Amino acid sequence: MGQRWRDGRGVLVVRREGDTITVPLEIATSYRARTKGLLGRDSVDGAVLLSPAGSVHTFGMRIPIDVAYVDRRLRVIAVRTMRPGRLGLPRLRSRHVLEAEAGAMAGWGLRVGARVEVRPADQ
Numbered sequence: 675m676g677q678r679w680r681d682g683r684g685v686l687v688v689r690r691e692g693d694t695i696t697v698p699l700e701i702a703t704s705y706r707a708r709t710k711g712l713l714g715r716d717s718v719d720g721a722v723l724l725s726p727a728g729s730v731h732t733f734g735m736r737i738p739i740d741v742a743y744v745d746r747r748l749r750v751i752a753v754r755t756m757r758p759g760r761l762g763l764p765r766l767r768s769r770h771v772l773e774a775e776a777g778a779m780a781g782w783g784l785r786v787g788a789r790v791e792v793r794p795a796d797q
């Protein structure tokens with residue numbers, strides 16, 4: 675079940691108790707796009723998917739962010755809020771990382787055990 679996404683836009687689908695939420699998504703799979711992530715931004719519309727990724731840092735960021743570590747089956751294995759200037763610990767089973775503005779993921783119902791779906795705009 676290996677995902678093969680390309681840099682671009684799409685939608686993140688979060689399923690929760692009988693409800694489905696869709697969130698605008700930026701997909702960052704190239705080295706250049708992954709290393710840039712949310713650096714230098716004052717806000718983000720929706721979320722950014724870094725893939726592959728097992729950890730992140732917030733050095734050079736202007737805003738606190740929510741970080742969700744996601745395994746190869748697209749199940750959330752950890753969610754953290756990180757202030758600027760921090761180094762996140764690597765998560766062993768993490769294959770992808772979602773980043774969003776601090777507080778956004780709780781509003782979407784994104785928590786440990788949740789499954790997400792990534793729908794690239796070109797599909």
